Amino acid sequence: MRFDSLVDSVGHTPLVGLPNLSPSDDVRLWAKLEDRNPTGSIKDRAALSMILAAEADGSLTPGCTILEPTSGNTGISLAMVARQRGYRLICVMPENTSTERRQLLTMWGAEVISSPAAGGSNEAVRVAKRLAEENPDWVMLYQYGNRANADAHYRGTAPEILEDLPSITHFVGGLGTTGTLMGVGRFFRDHKPDVRIVAAEPRYGELVYGLRNLDEGFVPELYDASLIDSRFSVGPRDAVRRVRELIDHEGIFAGISTGAILHAALAQAAKAVKSGERADIVFVVADGGWKYLSTGAYEGTIDEAEERLEGQLWA
Amino acid sequence: MTAATPLPIQSPKPKVKPDMAVEVRIPTILRPHTGGERAVQADGATLSAVIDDLEKNHEGIKERLLENGQLRRFVNVYVNDEDVRFTGGLDTEISDGDTVVILPAVAGGAA
Numbered sequence: 001m002r003f004d005s006l007v008d009s010v011g012h013t014p015l016v017g018l019p020n021l022s023p024s025d026d027v028r029l030w031a032k033l034e035d036r037n038p039t040g041s042i043k044d045r046a047a048l049s050m051i052l053a054a055e056a057d058g059s060l061t062p063g064c065t066i067l068e069p070t071s072g073n074t075g076i077s078l079a080m081v082a083r084q085r086g087y088r089l090i091c092v093m094p095e096n097t098s099t100e101r102r103q104l105l106t107m108w109g110a111e112v113i114s115s116p117a118a119g120g121s122n123e124a125v126r127v128a129k130r131l132a133e134e135n136p137d138w139v140m141l142y143q144y145g146n147r148a149n150a151d152a153h154y155r156g157t158a159p160e161i162l163e164d165l166p167s168i169t170h171f172v173g174g175l176g177t178t179g180t181l182m183g184v185g186r187f188f189r190d191h192k193p194d195v196r197i198v199a200a201e202p203r204y205g206e207l208v209y210g211l212r213n214l215d216e217g218f219v220p221e222l223y224d225a226s227l228i229d230s231r232f233s234v235g236p237r238d239a240v241r242r243v244r245e246l247i248d249h250e251g252i253f254a255g256i257s258t259g260a261i262l263h264a265a266l267a268q269a270a271k272a273v274k275s276g277e278r279a280d281i282v283f284v285v286a287d288g289g290w291k292y293l294s295t296g297a298y299e300g301t302i303d304e305a306e307e308r309l310e311g312q313l314w315a
Numbered sequence: 316m317t318a319a320t321p322l323p324i325q326s327p328k329p330k331v332k333p334d335m336a337v338e339v340r341i342p343t344i345l346r347p348h349t350g351g352e353r354a355v356q357a358d359g360a361t362l363s364a365v366i367d368d369l370e371k372n373h374e375g376i377k378e379r380l381l382e383n384g385q386l387r388r389f390v391n392v393y394v395n396d397e398d399v400r401f402t403g404g405l406d407t408e409i410s411d412g413d414t415v416v417i418l419p420a421v422a423g424g425a426a
Contacts, residue, residue, distance in 0.1 A: 043426075069426075070426055071426050073426065074426055119421075120421060121421070121426060122421050143426060144426070176426040177426045199398075201398075203396075203416075203418070204421075206343060216389070217388070217389025217390070217419045217420035217421060218389070218420055218421055219388065219389065219420050225400060225401075228401070229401060230397060230398070230401045230402070231397070231398035231400070231401055232393075232396050232397055232398070233391075233393045233396050233397075233398065233416065233418070234396065
């Protein structure tokens, strides 16, 4: 496959079967390998889509500074695209994210502003919104509320899956900005409405939730609950256990959030087996494990890994 | 072979449906209502009944969770890790031994 440039190669990722983790010939699991994108994560799709949309509507012009709250992956994707197109990029990132993500952002040319660990991504969003107010000439693409984020999956991720696997019955994705699930969900509601859309959301430790007041929580502006059918909260223990099963049984080395997504996918598979229904369950491998090696999730016992992840934004 | 089957050591479960005892995990922000406890026990056949039972022992907690008879916007409740907004909301059925987790809505994921 030949492309004119790196950004032209975003998307069209492989869909691979999981012969060993699938419970039977009638209930099959399929992994959409989004780590095969240029910077190694699904976020390349959203980043490119948001930049192209902002260029098209005139809000992003040559020499602009882009500002974005990110736990890392979207920032890395934006940095890759921005540098090639001549934009400056400032990322607001929680300080309790892995060191690899910080190093990669810097390497791709982004400037990083740290937000306090307590509060996690909520806090990064708050800090970024304040900076945007103080610097009105900066362009905040704002992945949590930018329709172009979801559109990337409506136009790319979802039709690719349907083309490769017309018999799909379930789609399982991670819930962060909600962009993947909203775009894929909307596509299937329009084109194959019997496909069930399942969300896996990471459940962090006390530090992330500790200071949250129940009146000032955060729901991404993109989120539309009518586009999903069920939503699972997955803690670090199950995520780590599954991410290890994925490498042990299928040879796929994925990031920790993918473990959470696989956990929800396997729950759907178990339900289908129990009710005697056929199922083709597609789940997202959001990124590879490389950026998370320093978290300690990939060595020692599950107990040790779980303990090390406490207080980290592991997904 | 049946002759060799040993008698069960434990008596069989009673046929009468017992109260549904569940563990409810309480977020930091609500622990003033539970005397600092991270998890408390409650009874009820539905989530609504469980919340009413919580309120009996931990006054004021219901008002923090509900508004006009609905879950507050930034309150997420999970029964066995599944978001109740997709399983019937406050009418979600509760079974003995289920785990109920209450969490504030936060930004998450590998964003």
